[in-house]
Amino acid sequence: MEKGLVSIDRWNEGSQAYFLTHLHDDHTAGLSAAWRRGPLFCSPVTASLLPFRFRGFDVSLIRVIEVGATRALDLVSPASGAPVRVLVTAIDAHHCPGALMYLFHGTFGWVLYTGDFRWELSSERSQLAKRMLLDVLQGNTIDVLYMDNTYCNPSFSFPPREVATKQVIDIIVMHPDHDIVIAIGNLGKEELLVNISKALNIKIRVWPERLRTMHLLGYKDVFTTNTSLTRVRAIPRYSFTFETIDGLNQMRPTIGIMPSGLPWLLDTSKNTTLYTSLKSHQSEASPDLLQDMPHVRKLKHNAYCVPYSEHSCFSEIAQFIKVLQPSNISGIVSSTYIYINPRYYFSRVDRYLSDKSCESSKSGKSEVDKMGSSSGCKPSWQVRKEWKIKYVSLTSSGHVRRVSGLPRARRGAKIEASDSVSSS
DNA sequence: GCGATCAGCT
């Protein structure tokens, strides 16, 4: 797609139409109440939250697009001045509330930008979204897939949210005399809390700002700020530390639950914060009550990490790729130090669909060399902050544009835009 | 003094 036509989750450069996938902070950098570069497309839910997040935002800029709807954009080629028609269809991403994927179609071909997404294999909602996507494609091939590659590594394996929800409920039930604190962010994990509320017939306590978000999302009787109504409380993730949980335990017996696809562990050096070990994030054998809860980690005597993720795990990503068979793939998340070029796995994605995991990639050294890693299917755990290019705009060549503005020479090899996109 | 951006941290 030609540059200067549309931007997705990018707000600092000139385009004729802007698309917001969802309202997490790392997708809204550059958006503010003062922003008014052009029309902003988003889901109805995102539209209802946007003026709350950015108070004073010019709502006349908002263009609501419903899941399954297709919009025609009549744009103008910045290069030639010729009219350009772009069709865009919104697809349910089932990430946080209001999260969308955008499928673009025009003379440039078909481009799918997933944003962050979780499509569980068994989920009805995902099946519906998949059918919608395939219906619109009508057998056409996606030319470029910009994809949420957060957990794009075979070592990331966790169950559907339904299972993780049951695990959280079980932990709560097994501690009938404890207060429970669950770490959440400003948006996301609502379904988890609602299902806890339903299963245990209790309200969930949240902080005041979060209650307003819940009301905007349409939850009426589930949440409260009243301290005396419930023993289950959601707290901001940044305040979920062992220090906090220990402090709460000075008052009342309290269990902390961290719902996350990341493998959190105790930071033994500080003893106050959580720590994630990326070298050993297979679930360790856990005593007693965790016997039937694969992937649940006991962080400390009074805290658990439950694998509730709003990003697809690797097998789900692999399935996604297998269904779509795109010509080119580009990861949209590269700020994670576990980033690996999606092409490495997706070019041989079939072998991962049978859950053979790491074994199969030990076969050829040449594959290892191609990948630029020294350890087979293991991720290359390099820390390269300058690889932050999560937000892209689509250009004529389909290349990923960098945000950071670092010299080309400093780019990480694995995220080289042309490397990801132009070959297949 | 303000917003935008970034470093540092969780």
Place this chain on the structure above:
DNA sequence: CACAGCTGATCGC
């Protein structure tokens, strides 16, 4: 280290 996001420093206006 960071799914996402807070705090505080710094820069430009």
